[in-house]
Amino acid sequence: MPLPIVLILVYATIVFVGGLIGYLKAGSKPSLIAGVVSAALLAGAFWMSRSNGVLALACAAGIAALLTVVFLIRFLKTRAFMPSGMMLALSLAAAVYFGCTAWLG
Numbered sequence: 001m002p003l004p005i006v007l008i009l010v011y012a013t014i015v016f017v018g019g020l021i022g023y024l025k026a027g028s029k030p031s032l033i034a035g036v037v038s039a040a041l042l043a044g045a046f047w048m049s050r051s052n053g054v055l056a057l058a059c060a061a062g063i064a065a066l067l068t069v070v071f072l073i074r075f076l077k078t079r080a081f082m083p084s085g086m087m088l089a090l091s092l093a094a095a096v097y098f099g100c101t102a103w104l105g
Contacts, residue, residue: 004101005049008060011094012042015067018087038067057102064095 019035022028041063049056071088078084 002053004057004098005046005053007094008042008046008049008056008098011060011064011090012039012046014090015039015042015087018083022083034070038063054102054105057098061095061099061102064091064098067091068095 016035016039019031019033019039022031022035042060045056045059045063048059068088068091071084071091074084075081075088
């Protein structure tokens with residue numbers, strides 16, 4: 001299995017665990033829901049990669065780009081690196097990586 005496809009699953013796991021930690025530490029149901037939904041969408045992109053890897057990477061890039069915007073808004077509100085700043089950096093890197101990989105085919 002190609003590395004970019006595996007990284008979709010790794011990113012999905014990180015997003016899911018982040019939402020779960022947000023719920024367990026702060027009781028944040030929105031974090032849990034966002035983490036589960038985002039991870040499910042990324043898992044769908046991973047599953048899609050079996051038939052169309054480029055489309056799967058493009059979908060993962062779009063999801064990561066949306067999460068980049070969400071975490072940017074949170075970071076600007078809190079000015080705290082953990083967790084919003086870290087997830088902002090990770091989501092931005094994922095969006096760029098998945099997008100460039102899809103673009104190059």
